[in-house]
Amino acid sequence: MSAPSHDAGSGRMRITLKIWRQEGPNRPGKVETHFLPDVSPHMSFLEMLDVLNERLIASGLDTVAFDHDCREGICGACSLVIDGRAHGPEALTTACQLHMRHYSDGDTIHVEPFRANAFPVLKDLMVDRSAFDRIISAGGFVSSPTGSAPDGNAILVPKPDADRAMDAAACIGCGACAAACPNASAMLFVAAKVAHLALLPQGQPERERRALAMVHAMDEEGFGSCTNHFECMAACPKGISVESIARMNRDFALSFLKEAPDLPTGSSVG
Amino acid sequence: MSRFGKALASSVGKKIVMGLSGLMLLGFLVEHLHGNLKLIEDPSGAAFDDYVGFLKSFGPLLVLAEIGLGLLFSAHVYLAFRLTLENIQARKQRYVVRNNRGASTVGSVSMFYTGAIILGYLLKHLIDFRLDPRFFDAPHAAVQAKLSQPGHAAVYLLAAIVLGIHLSHGFRSAFQSLGLSHPRWNPLLERLGKFVAFLFAVGFAAFPMYYLFIRER
Numbered sequence: 001m002s003a004p005s006h007d008a009g010s011g012r013m014r015i016t017l018k019i020w021r022q023e024g025p026n027r028p029g030k031v032e033t034h035f036l037p038d039v040s041p042h043m044s045f046l047e048m049l050d051v052l053n054e055r056l057i058a059s060g061l062d063t064v065a066f067d068h069d070c071r072e073g074i075c076g077a078c079s080l081v082i083d084g085r086a087h088g089p090e091a092l093t094t095a096c097q098l099h100m101r102h103y104s105d106g107d108t109i110h111v112e113p114f115r116a117n118a119f120p121v122l123k124d125l126m127v128d129r130s131a132f133d134r135i136i137s138a139g140g141f142v143s144s145p146t147g148s149a150p151d152g153n154a155i156l157v158p159k160p161d162a163d164r165a166m167d168a169a170a171c172i173g174c175g176a177c178a179a180a181c182p183n184a185s186a187m188l189f190v191a192a193k194v195a196h197l198a199l200l201p202q203g204q205p206e207r208e209r210r211a212l213a214m215v216h217a218m219d220e221e222g223f224g225s226c227t228n229h230f231e232c233m234a235a236c237p238k239g240i241s242v243e244s245i246a247r248m249n250r251d252f253a254l255s256f257l258k259e260a261p262d263l264p265t266g267s268s269v270g
Numbered sequence: 271m272s273r274f275g276k277a278l279a280s281s282v283g284k285k286i287v288m289g290l291s292g293l294m295l296l297g298f299l300v301e302h303l304h305g306n307l308k309l310i311e312d313p314s315g316a317a318f319d320d321y322v323g324f325l326k327s328f329g330p331l332l333v334l335a336e337i338g339l340g341l342l343f344s345a346h347v348y349l350a351f352r353l354t355l356e357n358i359q360a361r362k363q364r365y366v367v368r369n370n371r372g373a374s375t376v377g378s379v380s381m382f383y384t385g386a387i388i389l390g391y392l393l394k395h396l397i398d399f400r401l402d403p404r405f406f407d408a409p410h411a412a413v414q415a416k417l418s419q420p421g422h423a424a425v426y427l428l429a430a431i432v433l434g435i436h437l438s439h440g441f442r443s444a445f446q447s448l449g450l451s452h453p454r455w456n457p458l459l460e461r462l463g464k465f466v467a468f469l470f471a472v473g474f475a476a477f478p479m480y481y482l483f484i485r486e487r
């Protein structure tokens with residue numbers, strides 16, 4: 001990506017897109033080239049794809065499938081690998097929050113889906129990330145009896161703990177960590193979810209069982225294992241730290257040294 | 271599988287064994303380097319010969335320690351192959367264009383290759399000395415005879431550098447795998463890892479250099 005050369009107000013850009021097209025799961029895919037003559041620097045990356053899709057519809061062609069929902073960087077639905085980087089070139093930015101002003105007239109941009117066996121491609125740029133849901137249902141919860149609302153201050157949480165739990169809770173479950181990991185490991189996501197609950201008093205009763213159950217669930221989905229490249233942290237749009245991975249490893253090591261109750265089999269949310 | 275076995279076979283369990291075995295091998299290398307330094311301390315070679323004699327005097331205990339070391343190596347190497355294969359297979363469909371963000375390093379991406387070179391070197395090293403029945407008659411003379419040949423010395427030199435590259439990632443990585451991490455200490459650990467890597471590379475490179483260039487033949 002070169003320094004933007006358009007004049008920031010009106011300059012329209014010619015952009016060449018090299019987009020991964022794949023008809024369905026387990027089908028062969030290929031890179032398809034599309035040319036957009038008139039991209040505004042004010043557009044978001046996804047709006048540019050919208051424009052492309054409108055042109056495809058107008059020509060009677062199949063649109064490019066891609067995931068998106070909030071388009072404001074909070075839901076974790078968007079999942080593009082742009083020029084070889086999950087969520088694109090900007091740090092701490094989801095693909096939906098990436099704007100075309102970061103590109104220049106004449107640029108060629110490669111767009112691919114997140115790649116990992118555990119994230120099978122559904123169509124084009126859209127992948128199935130339900131593996132993350134299954135990992136969450138293995139342990140990413142606290143069990144508490146329902147009833148009347150508890151008093152807000154009944155459980156005291158020290159401010160530093162609340163802050164660190166909140167930092168971990170910032171994970172939007174997008175999967176960029178696994179997409180960026182050279183080993184397709186989902187450790188950063190799982191660790192963020194484990195750390196988030198392990199840092200709070202409400203998470204203590206199930207703390208060790210949670211670390212074990214979620215790691216086993218992650219392994220069953222076919223993610224790779226962590227070799228500490230830390231590419232995940234560099235790619236994470238929410239700045240989740242590998243510190244949480246160390247915390248999870250610690251909980252995991254302690255929990256298999258201790259005699260803990262049997263692992264829950266599957267989801268026990270109720 | 272037992273709970274313990276299942277935990278050990280998990281991705282995190284394997285990494286814990288990897289980290290522990292790596293650090294224990296490093297512990298062995300500290301003693302190995304310390305022993306080797308006697309080659310340079312005392313150019314007559316008597317100190318080194320005494321040290322080898324001292325080790326030999328442990329008899330069956332030495333054999334036991336060597337078996338332990340062998341098991342440690344085997345665990346590390348077995349898991350190295352398994353983890354590397356599993357990690358390659360975790361992404362069958364590769365990216366057409368892939369760009370890292372500069373977090374991975376020469377050391378981190380080459381762990382398997384540097385490890386494999388160390389393994390190959392280790393076999394040569396064992397054949398050169400430990401498995402050669404004549405070695406124990408005159409240890410220092412055997413070392414001198416080998417390392418003053420440029421071809422052999424070059425292999426030893428290369429292995430020392432490769433070990434340094436392995437440790438430039440491995441040292442810090444092992445602490446992370448074992449869950450030993452703290453925002454205050456991590457930057458220090460990072461630098462300590464590079465320092466340890468440098469120390470071992472230079473330390474073990476010293477011997478072939480010494481016999482090639484410094485020592486009168």
Ligand code: HEM
Nearest residue numbers: 227288289292295296350381382385386389440443444447
């Ligand atoms: C004296 C010899 C050796 C020492 C001191 C050593 C040390 C280490 C250390 C400290 C780690 C970091 C562990 C972690 O990240 O948790 C490591 C990782 C690794 N070692 Fe070694 N190692 C040695 C020999 C070998 C050999 C012979 C191989 C053979 C292939 C090997 C392959 C690997 C691999 C592939 C990793 C990365 C594994 C992963 O992160 O999943 N190492 N080593």
Ligand code: SF4
Nearest residue numbers: 171172174175177236
């Ligand atoms: S840890 Fe970061 S990259 Fe991974 S799923 Fe959560 S928000 Fe996305």
Ligand code: FES
Nearest residue numbers: 071075076078096
């Ligand atoms: S679409 Fe919601 S985070 Fe990008």
